[in-house]
Amino acid sequence: xxxxxxxxxxxxxxxxxxxxxxxxxxxxxxxxxxxxxxxxxxxxxxxxxxxxxxxxxxxxxxxxxxxxxxxxxxxxxxxxxxxxxxxxxxxxxxxxxxxxxxxxxxxxxxxxxxxxxxxxxxxxxxxxxxxxxxxxxxxxxxxxxxxxxxxxxxxxxxxxxxxxxxxxxxxxxxxxxxxxxxxxxxxxxxxxxxxxxxxxxxxxxxxxxxxxxxxxxxxxxxxxxxxxxxxxxxxxxxxxxxxxxxxxxxxxxxxxxxxxxxxxxxxxxxxxxxxxxxxxxxxxxxxxxxxxxxxxxxxxxxxxxxxxxxxxxxxxxxxxxxxxxx
Numbered sequence: 001x002x003x004x005x006x007x008x009x010x011x012x013x014x015x016x017x018x019x020x021x022x023x024x025x026x027x028x029x030x031x032x033x034x035x036x037x038x039x040x041x042x043x044x045x046x047x048x049x050x051x052x053x054x055x056x057x058x059x060x061x062x063x064x065x066x067x068x069x070x071x072x073x074x075x076x077x078x079x080x081x082x083x084x085x086x087x088x089x090x091x092x093x094x095x096x097x098x099x100x101x102x103x104x105x106x107x108x109x110x111x112x113x114x115x116x117x118x119x120x121x122x123x124x125x126x127x128x129x130x131x132x133x134x135x136x137x138x139x140x141x142x143x144x145x146x147x148x149x150x151x152x153x154x155x156x157x158x159x160x161x162x163x164x165x166x167x168x169x170x171x172x173x174x175x176x177x178x179x180x181x182x183x184x185x186x187x188x189x190x191x192x193x194x195x196x197x198x199x200x201x202x203x204x205x206x207x208x209x210x211x212x213x214x215x216x217x218x219x220x221x222x223x224x225x226x227x228x229x230x231x232x233x234x235x236x237x238x239x240x241x242x243x244x245x246x247x248x249x250x251x252x253x254x255x256x257x258x259x260x261x262x263x264x265x266x267x268x269x270x271x272x273x274x275x276x277x278x279x280x281x282x283x284x285x286x287x288x289x290x291x292x293x294x295x296x297x298x299x300x301x302x303x304x305x306x307x308x309x310x311x312x313x314x315x316x317x318x319x320x321x322x323x324x325x326x
Contacts, residue, residue: 005316005320006320007049007317007320010313010316010317010320011050011054011313011317013309013313014054014057014058014066014310014313017053017057017066017070017071017074018050018053018054018057020071021050021053021071021074021075021078022044022047024071024072024074024075025041025044025075025078025079026041026044028072028075028076028079028122028126029041029079029119029122035107035111036114036115036118038107039103039106039107039111039112039114039115040115040118040119042100042103042106042107042115043082043085043086043097043098043103044082045100046098046099046100048078048081048082048098050078051179051211051317051321052074052077052078052081052178052179052182053074053075053077053078053182054317055179055182055183055186055204055207055314055317056070056073056074056077056182056183056185056186056189057070057074057186058186058310058313058314058317059182059183059184059185059186059187059190059200059203059204059314060186060187060189060190061186061190061308061310062186062190062192062196062200062302062305062306062308062310062311062314063190063192063196063305063306064306064308064310066190066310067189067190067191069132069189070186070189070190072126072129073126073127073132073135073185073189075126076123076124076126076127076139077123077139077178077181077182077185079119079120079122079123079126080119080120080123080139080142080143080146080178081178082119083115083116083117083119083120083123084116084146085097086102086103086104086112086115086116086119087112087113087116087150088150089102089103089104089105089112090104090109090112090113090116091150091154092237094237103115103116120143123139124136124139124140124143127139132188132189134188135185135188135189138181138184138185138188139181139185141177141181142177142178142180142181142182143178145172145173145174145177145178146173146174146177146178148173149169149170149171149172149173149174149175149177150174152166152169152170152173153170153174156170157238157239157240159240159260159263159264160260162240162245163245164242164245164246164249167240167241167242167245168209171208171209171212171213171216172205172208172209174212175208175209175211175212176204176205176206176207176208176209176212177205177208178208179204179205179207179208179211180201180202180203180204180205180208181201181204182204183200183201183203183204183207184197184200184201184204186200187200187201195304196304196305199301199302199304200302202298202301203298203301203302206294206295206297206298206301207294207295207298207318207321209291209294210291210292210294210295210298210318210321210322211291211321213242213287213288213290213291213294214287214288214291214321214322216234216241216242216243216287217242217243217283217284217287217288217291218284219231219232219233219234219235219241219243220232220243220275220278220279220283220284221284231275232268232271232274232275235263235266235271235274236266236267236268236271237266238263238266240263242287242290243278243283243284243287244259244263244274244278244283246283246286246287247259247274247277247278247281247283248260250281251277251281255277259274259277262274288322291321291322292322295318295319295321295322298318299315299318299319302314302315
């Protein structure tokens with residue numbers, strides 16, 4: 001596959017909007033309480049991809065012009081995403097996030113819980129600013145889904161109980177619905193009609209699935225420079241994702257039993273065996289093909305919008321989500 005532009009190149013035309021989002025995050029989260037300011041801003045020390053903010057901004061511009069008041073809601077989405085990472089890292093007992101100590105590791109779990117709670121609450125406050133009460137239910141629904149998805153993942157964290165259907169439901173609630181909400185928020189700020197809003201929500205869902213499936217597949221590659229984590233990180237932390245679930249579907253019964261036993265006691269030695277089998281059966285390519293189908297559908301359904309630079313950027317962004325491994 002021909003390499004595509006990197007993310008910075010793709011998003012260059014909206015770079016000034018994303019810089020404004022960064023400044024808004026700093027401004028909105030500031031309280032003057034050092035411990036709260038330091039802990040709530042810690043996740044932003046290394047800038048993330050800002051995929052969600054970009055979804056809002058690009059969706060808002062699909063009818064030709066990006067609304068002037070879109071920065072605050074893009075800021076709120078980035079804060080909610082960061083808050084979810086803070087809480088996820090507590091649950092996972094994670095040491096690192098984007099190459100830095102997690103909030104819970106640096107400040108302790110008590111501070112991390114409170115910082116995440118503050119960030120969620122602040123983001124929802126931002127969402128109802130400027131009398132835009134129509135944005136609030138979109139963001140609340142997405143946030144509720146993320147919490148439900150985390151609990152659902154805990155419920156189906158055992159290798160003997162989780163199924164591929166469970167996996168898809170987890171990533172729908174934890175990732176896809178929030179990405180869909182971001183696209184719908186862009187539509188709402190731009191005052192689009194119901195049809196356009198629904199189309200963008202569907203587009204966001206497809207891209208959310210593609211993003212998470214690709215992310216999970218990349219855990220089975222040596223792509224630390226792209227993912228920010230070592231290969232096998234998810235497996236060793238006991239996360240059961242599509243590559244392993246698909247592998248269990250296609251191996252024989254004896255191999256399936258062995259792989260399940262290794263998944264119950266995940267360590268580096270067991271990971272090396274699982275990784276070798278994943279490579280043998282081309283499970284990463286399978287997962288990327290599934291993600292690519294979601295991206296293809298996302299691109300097709302936004303064809304109702306006029307051709308402009310924001311539609312082109314959104315298309316490039318969609319393709320980037322599955323091309324990251326290259």
